[in-house]
Amino acid sequence: MTGEPRAIPQNRTDVVRAARFAVANFNEANIDDIYAYKILNITSAKIQIVAGVNYILDVHLGRTSCKRSTPSTEQCVLQTQVKTLQCHFIITEIPWKNLFILALKRCV
Structure with missing residues (x-):
């Protein structure tokens, strides 16, 4: 139903x-x-149809050995003493x- 977030x-x-878009913006x-x-893993994903599509994601992140300016972190190696963050992102896609658009980012 339009407006109701649903798990995917x-x-x-x-x-x-x-999620990759959100992490690139976060970095x-x-x-x-x-x-x-x-991204270490996506722990929760919901979709909400609005004037576009909201992706409501909980993402577990790990700190890499690559600098922030690295365009893509997928090939980056995690640091030995891995610092992790749990992030809640809302990404709006207007197809x-x-x-x-990264509408919300909250990481702890």
């Missing part, structure tokens, strides 16, 4: 794409750390504009 598989292609904005983070 965490490994769906569109979920992974939205770019995380000026308190010189190292980039990457007809080919646009993603």
Whole structure:
């Protein structure tokens, strides 16, 4: 139903794409750390149909040995003493504009 968030598989292609977008934005904005983070796993995924699509994701991140400026962290190795974060992201996709917006990021 329109407006109601519903659970979806965490490994769906569109979920992974939205999570990668959120983490790239997180790394770019995380000026308190010189190292980039990457996705360890997506622990929860919901979708909400609005004027576009909201992806409501809980993502477990790990700190890598790559610098924040690294365009893609997928190949980056995790640090030996892995620092992890649990993040809650809301990503809005407007498909007809080919646009993603990180509407909320909260990491602890």
